[in-house]
Amino acid sequence: MLRAAAARLRPARPWRLAAEAAAVAVALLVAFPLYWMVLSAVKPAGEVQSDRPRPWTLEPTLDSFRRVFENQDLGRYFLNSLAVAGAVVVASALIAFLAATAVTRFRFRFRTTLLIMFLIAQMVPIEALTIPMFFLMRDAGLLNTLGSLVLPHLAFSLPFAIWMLRGFVKAVPEALEEQAFIDGASRTRFLWQILFPLVFPGLAAVSVFSFISAWNDFLFAKSFIISATENSTLPMALLVFFDSETPDWGGVMAASTVMTLPVLVFFVLVQRRLVSGLGGAVKD
Structure with missing residues (x-):
């Protein structure tokens, strides 16, 4: 002592x-x-x-904040951003969890090739794919809709999410799965009642990155929402205060501050899970 x-x-x-x-x-x-x-x-x-x-x-x-909240479309922009970010978070977490389980627990042909393709997808700059994706959304009839924002973010967030969750699924002992089957649990029950809670810290971590990416997006919102202002998201509200001749920088900064608050709230809600998720912790 x-x-x-x-x-x-x-x-x-x-x-x-x-x-x-x-x-x-x-x-x-x-x-x-x-x-x-x-x-x-x-x-x-x-x-x-x-x-x-x-x-x-x-x-x-607080004059700059007053000008921001006097914008009648602010509430609609907020709900649109919340809908897009929420859809991306839920869909990416669900699909990534199932995909990570599949590539970790099952042996199938071209599994390694598939994992390498996930890495390659992360290396392609988003800007290089914006124009091809624009034509893709146009041909699919999704321009000026919230779906044109959900699908690209879902596609870009899945490779990272799958790679990260793969480590969590791999850390769960296979003996635990075998014991669950011996006790009469089906594969579906093991997946959702045993494996899902164990990898939940990883899901929280990837959800934070997916939420931030979708919430702060300006490039896709500017490219795919052309004329339907009712489907614009919160980052598009910054254009209301930006004029090439006399930009309202106070309004831009106030709108940016308001836009940052939901991200901070979401981070506070999942910070404990995020820390354990980034640390790769899996509880037995």
Whole structure:
């Protein structure tokens, strides 16, 4: 006990202090754009457009947020974004769970080739596929619909989700599955009542990435929702405040802040599962 107490009283090693200082510096660097976004949202218009920006304000105001919430279509944009992100999260989690179970538990031809194709799909830039996907959505009659936003995000989120969940499914001992069959459990019952709860941390982790990708999307929303403004999503609301001659930067930053809040709420709700999911923890 005395040795443990003495060890706690010893000064930290220089390399550890340096690592902690570097971590704090990186965290501050990453958080600074968020701070500047919120700061610009509460600054008066004169300070936002000033040639000498300051990292503080002595006259905070909510005028920019008032202009955002006065937009009558904001509620519709919010519901559209929620519908798209929710559909992508649920569908990608369900399909990825079943696909990860299949490629892990079953032996079939071209299984390795299929996994390699998942990796290759992740390497293709989204921008390079936007124009071909536009023609694909046009030929399928999905332009100006929310389906044209759900399908691309689902396609891009599935390879990462399947690869991540594959490790969780593989970590569950096969002996557990055999024991469940001996006890009379069917394959379906084992899948949903035993395997699903064990890989749920991984599902939470991939759901966060799928939600953020679909919620913050501007490229597909701008490309596939051309004339039907009633199907526009929340990122499209930024265009209301952007004018090439006199852009309302306060309104843009306020709308961006409002758009970020649901992501933070979703992250807080699943943070415990996310941490264990990224750590690859599987409870027995």
